[in-house]
Amino acid sequence: MKIELDDRQRRVVDEAGDFARTVLAPRARENEESGVFPRNVISQMGERGYLGATLPQAHGGLGLDPVAYGLLVAEIEKGDCSASRLLTVHLALVAEAIHKCGSESQIRKWLPRIARGETICAFGLTEPEHGSDAAGIQTAYTAHGSDFRINGRKRWITFSGIADLLLVMARNGEAVSAFLIERETPGVSVEPQKGLMAGRACHICEVILNDVIVGKENILGQAGQGFTYVANTALDHGRYSIAWGGVGLAEAALNAMVSYARTRKQFGQSIGSFQLVREMIAEAVVGVYAAKSLCWRAGEMRKAAAADAIIETTIAKHFSAGTAFRIACDAVQVHGGNGFTSEYPVERYMREAKVLEIIEGTSQIQQMMISMHGLRRFGRTHAHR
Amino acid sequence: MREKIRAMVESNLNIFNSGVQFSDDDNIFRKGFVDSLFAVQLIAYLEAEFGIKVANKDLDINNFHSVNKMVSFVERKRQEGTGGASR
Numbered sequence: 334m335k336i337e338l339d340d341r342q343r344r345v346v347d348e349a350g351d352f353a354r355t356v357l358a359p360r361a362r363e364n365e366e367s368g369v370f371p372r373n374v375i376s377q378m379g380e381r382g383y384l385g386a387t388l389p390q391a392h393g394g395l396g397l398d399p400v401a402y403g404l405l406v407a408e409i410e411k412g413d414c415s416a417s418r419l420l421t422v423h424l425a426l427v428a429e430a431i432h433k434c435g436s437e438s439q440i441r442k443w444l445p446r447i448a449r450g451e452t453i454c455a456f457g458l459t460e461p462e463h464g465s466d467a468a469g470i471q472t473a474y475t476a477h478g479s480d481f482r483i484n485g486r487k488r489w490i491t492f493s494g495i496a497d498l499l500l501v502m503a504r505n506g507e508a509v510s511a512f513l514i515e516r517e518t519p520g521v522s523v524e525p526q527k528g529l530m531a532g533r534a535c536h537i538c539e540v541i542l543n544d545v546i547v548g549k550e551n552i553l554g555q556a557g558q559g560f561t562y563v564a565n566t567a568l569d570h571g572r573y574s575i576a577w578g579g580v581g582l583a584e585a586a587l588n589a590m591v592s593y594a595r596t597r598k599q600f601g602q603s604i605g606s607f608q609l610v611r612e613m614i615a616e617a618v619v620g621v622y623a624a625k626s627l628c629w630r631a632g633e634m635r636k637a638a639a640a641d642a643i644i645e646t647t648i649a650k651h652f653s654a655g656t657a658f659r660i661a662c663d664a665v666q667v668h669g670g671n672g673f674t675s676e677y678p679v680e681r682y683m684r685e686a687k688v689l690e691i692i693e694g695t696s697q698i699q700q701m702m703i704s705m706h707g708l709r710r711f712g713r714t715h716a717h718r
Numbered sequence: 719m720r721e722k723i724r725a726m727v728e729s730n731l732n733i734f735n736s737g738v739q740f741s742d743d744d745n746i747f748r749k750g751f752v753d754s755l756f757a758v759q760l761i762a763y764l765e766a767e768f769g770i771k772v773a774n775k776d777l778d779i780n781n782f783h784s785v786n787k788m789v790s791f792v793e794r795k796r797q798e799g800t801g802g803a804s805r
Binding site: 434435436437468554555558560561562565566569637638639640641642643644702705709710 | 726729730731732747753754755757758759760762763765766774775777778779
């Protein structure tokens with residue numbers, strides 16, 4: 334299933350595949366065990382332009398279109414899920430929000446640094462008591478002279494442990510605003526979250542904001558419009574990135590499943606010759622093709638700036654995440670007992686795939702949105718037949 | 719323009735009771751006729767359909783909460799010459 338790109342973008346994606354195989358994949362297990370995503374790898378990603386892949390070249394980015402970006406994410410995901418997650422939070426959630434909602438001065442100040450990887454970003458929406466109910470966040474801001482004072486606690490903030498810049502949502506009464514907060518601002522601290530099923534090299538932390546004072550220039554978008562425009566824009570881009578991450582992870586699991594099925598012998602023959610194993614392979618192939626097709630379609634719609642691109646992205650994310658998890662589970666099944674050990678990557682794929690069904694909106698939240706779309710668009714002309 | 723915008727809003731309403739009507743002055747967000755994600759979808763639609771550019775300073779729900787507000791916004795942007803300011 335080959336998706337055509339122009340020569341420059343094809344080269345970027347192909348080189349990302351090489352980078353994933355030669356640099357990311359060999360260290361993925363080690364990174365997970367140490368809980369550290371190495372700075373020198375982030376630097377290499379920055380030098381290659383991946384950290385600003387979708388940003389305009391005028392702002393230091395590679396200017397990839399949505400389809401090319403998706404293929405890049407899938408390649409990176411195959412190497413190391415942590416690297417892919419960095420692209421999602423740093424670029425898709427934060428940099429894209431700055432690009433779409435930021436002032437000229439914010440864009441000029443931050444995007445080139447973000448694209449080079451000199452500034453690493455994290456996105457602070459979720460709180461201990463507010464996950465799916467994101468609009469109910471309690472982190473609060475109040476006026477402090479001509480500035481703002483922010484207090485609150487964010488949770489599950491991917492890469493916040495090493496981030497230089499945090500995009501944080503906070504409320505004042507009914508109004509929710511988005512703030513760009515530099516990590517070194519007095520009152521900002523982080524506490525690493527331990528015992529995680531996956532994302533162990535993603536520097537996931539709680540972010541504590543204790544009397545943090547920031548100026549008006551730190552507001553991203555208009556005051557009071559943080560959830561409606563900034564958070565929704567960020568999450569839409571994040572979902573698109575995660576959708577393609579699912580494609581990459583599903584392909585990685587399929588590759589591992591088939592490779593093992595070819596070589597593992599039982600009853601004197603390769604297990605890939607047994608029909609029940611072949612069923613899992615067949616379903617995995619269909620799943621990868623279908624997930625990739627949905628992501629491709631969403632990407633083309635995003636390229637065309639179609640209004641329905643948002644819901645198409647949601648559909649792609651929901652399907653891709655579920656497919657990645659199912660294929661990764663089957664990959665473990667094909668590996669039998671060996672699937673349980675860290676000698677093979679499939680148990681890690683399974684854990685990482687589960688996360689895709691939760692981050693940037695759980696599958697159940699996606700289903701709520703998709704069902705609403707279904708109720709709006711279907712069954713209007715064929716009722717009572 | 720008004721008919722196109724109204725049709726787009728109607729096709730995205732989160733209400734299924736055919737007896738429910740909305741006027742061009744209704745605040746569709748406050749009344750729960752659409753969700754907040756529609757605000758982002760709407761920007762993409764207005765830009766693509768009417769060839770305007772929605773600037774950072776325009777990203778205020780008060781510009782878009784009713785059909786009449788949307789129509790006024792597009793007319794203003796067209797008079798300004800596509801809104802000019804980049805996002």
